[in-house]
Amino acid sequence: QASLKERAAAKGLIFGAAADKHILLNTLFANTFTKDCGMLVAENDLKWRTIRSNPHTFDFSKGDWLVKFARTHGMLFRGTPLVWELGLPKWFKKKVNHKNAERFLVEHITKVAKHYAGVVHSWDVVNEAIAVSRSKRSDGLSRSPWLEFLGEDYIELAFRTAAKADPKAMLVYNDRWLDYDTPVGNAQRAAVLKLLERLKSNKTPIHALGIQAHLKARETRFNAEKMRGFLKDVASLGLKILITELDVQDEGLPADVMESDRIVAAAYEDYLSVVLDEKAVIAVLTWGLSDRYTWLSRNSRRPLLYDSYFQRKLAWNAMARAF
Numbered sequence: 043q044a045s046l047k048e049r050a051a052a053k054g055l056i057f058g059a060a061a062d063k064h065i066l067l068n069t070l071f072a073n074t075f076t077k078d079c080g081m082l083v084a085e086n087d088l089k090w091r092t093i094r095s096n097p098h099t100f101d102f103s104k105g106d107w108l109v110k111f112a113r114t115h116g117m118l119f120r121g122t123p124l125v126w127e128l129g130l131p132k133w134f135k136k137k138v139n140h141k142n143a144e145r146f147l148v149e150h151i152t153k154v155a156k157h158y159a160g161v162v163h164s165w166d167v168v169n170e171a172i173a174v175s176r177s178k179r180s181d182g183l184s185r186s187p188w189l190e191f192l193g194e195d196y197i198e199l200a201f202r203t204a205a206k207a208d209p210k211a212m213l214v215y216n217d218r219w220l221d222y223d224t225p226v227g228n229a230q231r232a233a234v235l236k237l238l239e240r241l242k243s244n245k246t247p248i249h250a251l252g253i254q255a256h257l258k259a260r261e262t263r264f265n266a267e268k269m270r271g272f273l274k275d276v277a278s279l280g281l282k283i284l285i286t287e288l289d290v291q292d293e294g295l296p297a298d299v300m301e302s303d304r305i306v307a308a309a310y311e312d313y314l315s316v317v318l319d320e321k322a323v324i325a326v327l328t329w330g331l332s333d334r335y336t337w338l339s340r341n342s343r344r345p346l347l348y349d350s351y352f353q354r355k356l357a358w359n360a361m362a363r364a365f
């Protein structure tokens with residue numbers, strides 16, 4: 043059977059998944075990973091908390107290990123995120139304020155993007171800037187320290203700084219809650235579209251939208267037409283689209299594993315059959331590959347393509363059929 047990366051490549055697409063160094067040290071997992079993935083996404087190893095244990099030094103050792111692993115196995119490499127309100131080290135709150143925030147932001151992006159220039163396919167330059175359900179602003183911008191200290195222009199500044207540091211990387215704005223026909227989903231899509239329009243009209247160097255796609259198998263309010271319309275609007279701005287963090291929460295599904303696996307697989311297939319119709323979509327990346335290692339493990343048992351023993355599930359077949 044052809045691997046997922048081969049099937050994807052035959053359609054001009056990239057298939058990949060997120061992982062960190064500590065799980066790739068499991069050779070059984072690593073073998074599964076390298077067989078199917080054409081791209082490795084650093085799940086946590088490039089976050090501020092990992093590389094900046096103190097304000098003065100940068101520790102690239104885990105990220106460098108991932109780069110080497112990707113190169114050894116002929117995989118592309120992708121970094122996330124340069125700017126986010128979460129994943130920050132403990133010292134951040136004490137050290138960063140409105141006087142020095144710009145210096146921290148520019149220094150961080152410059153150092154990190156330069157370090158990985160030439161080896162990184164794409165960067166989530168800004169992650170989750172919009173949170174319509176928690177924002178009091180009409181533009182839906184999330185109350186992050188960056189917004190508080192620098193105002194809304196922090197987003198543009200981040201992209202311009204990243205482009206200077208690595209002129210070749212694909213620069214991505216990545217966000218969540220974009221998938222469902224719910225009040226939050228609709229408002230989030232509208233706010234993200236507005237932001238992308240603003241960035242494009244300012245000639246901000248942005249190349250793609252990342253759609254996280256943390257799906258819920260129980261959520262039925264997926265509206266294919268609305269999703270197609272949104273993808274088309276994004277594409278018409280001249281942007282590419284990446285599905286960046288796909289997984290399917292199986293919380294609340296029937297206890298029977300066969301049955302819940304079927305529902306999860308159907309959720310993958312329904313979603314992909316819509317988004318892969320859009321030509322601007324260039325990559326499908328899952329947030330993990332095996333149920334053994336998933337950020338959802340507390341409330342979700344089997345959200346990914348492989349089970350905890352690295353056996354393919356129905357979701358793997360659904361992914362294979364989608365390409």
Ligand code: XIL
Pocket residue numbers: 085086169254287337
């Ligand atoms: C998650 C990781 O998967 C976890 O291991 C970590 O504890 C928290 O962050 N949206 C994102 C990702 O953009 O960076 C998050 O990753 C999941 C939600």
